[in-house]
Amino acid sequence: xxxxxxxxxxxxxxxxxxxxxxxxxxxxxxxxxxxxxxxxxxxxxxxxxxxxxxxxxxxxxxxxxxxxxxxxxxxxxxxxxxxxxxxxxxxxxxxxxxxxxxxxxxxxxxxxxxxxxxxxxxxxxxxxxxxxxxxxxxxxxxxxxxxxxxxxxxxxxxxxxxxxxxxxxxxxxxxxxxxxxxxxxxxxxxx
Numbered sequence: 471x472x473x474x475x476x477x478x479x480x481x482x483x484x485x486x487x488x489x490x491x492x493x494x495x496x497x498x499x500x501x502x503x504x505x506x507x508x509x510x511x512x513x514x515x516x517x518x519x520x521x522x523x524x525x526x527x528x529x530x531x532x533x534x535x536x537x538x539x540x541x542x543x544x545x546x547x548x549x550x551x552x553x554x555x556x557x558x559x560x561x562x563x564x565x566x567x568x569x570x571x572x573x574x575x576x577x578x579x580x581x582x583x584x585x586x587x588x589x590x591x592x593x594x595x596x597x598x599x600x601x602x603x604x605x606x607x608x609x610x611x612x613x614x615x616x617x618x619x620x621x622x623x624x625x626x627x628x629x630x631x632x633x634x635x636x637x638x639x640x641x642x643x644x645x646x647x648x649x650x651x652x653x654x655x656x657x658x659x660x661x
Contacts, residue, residue, distance in 0.1 A: 522597045522604070527657045529621035533608075536618040537653060540585060546653040547626060548582035550575055550592060552605075558647030565637045566645055568598040571605060578648065585653075589613035592622060592651075597660045598643045602631035604660035607651070621654050628654040631661065 529544075537543070551557045554574040556564035573592040575582040582590075594607035605624035611617050625631050635644040 522600070522660045523606075523657055524659055526659065529655050529657070530619060533619035533621050534655070537620060540618075542585045542653055544621075544653050544655040546585065548585060548651055549579045549648050550582050550651050551579065552624075552645060552647055552649045554591060556647055560646050560648045562647040563644050564647045565639075565642050566596060566598070566603075567637075567642045568596055570594070571596045573605075573607065582651070586610060587613055592620065594622075596624075598634070598641070600631075601634065601661045603634050603643055603645060604631040605651075606657045621657065622651050623654050623657065624649060624651060626650050627652055628656070629658045629661075 534544075549560070550573045552571070552573050553564060553566060554572045556566075557574065557576060558564065559578060571594055573594070575586045575588055575590040575592075577583070577588055579588075590613060591611040592607040593609040593611060594605050597604045603624065607620055607622040609617055610620045623631070632645055632649065637643050
């Protein structure tokens with residue numbers, strides 16, 4: 471059984487290790503994914519980040535390149551089902567709370583289908599504590615299981631997010647189940 475990798479394992483060790491975990495991520499990851507853990511560690515806003523960024527965060531080059539390879543550019547828009555567990559249409563509403571969120575491209579999301587196949591999951595984080603609701607999606611999980619870094623936000627531009635409607639319980643909000651997203655070059659701090 472291998473021991474978990476530590477951040478110090480990412481850089482080559484001065485001496486080869488014996489009877490321990492690999493010295494780099496590259497030895498345990500498929501080729502196309504090798505740069506991703508380092509990019510995620512260096513880029514402080516990976517999908518599990520609980521704090522909203524205090525200043526703008528540039529999209530990593532690796533994410534921009536993955537999106538470019540799919541024909542996706544900053545400024546492109548689409549619609550996605552906000553929560554994989556509450557799928558519906560623009561006219562349907564769900565109750566959500568701050569935290570990690572997994573969204574999904576469905577057959578009804580025609581604009582998103584031009585960018586990602588049906589069943590693609592966007593992994594991100596939803597902030598509800600400010601004046602508006604914000605989501606930063608930073609990882610797309612394709613139906614075949616491959617993961618690609620992305621830079622996508624909730625709403626029709628990189629700053630505004632979504633109008634906030636308080637939910638039925640403290641800390642919850644109400645939002646459409648199918649919602650607009652925008653591809654961005656950088657993540658702006660939520661309002």
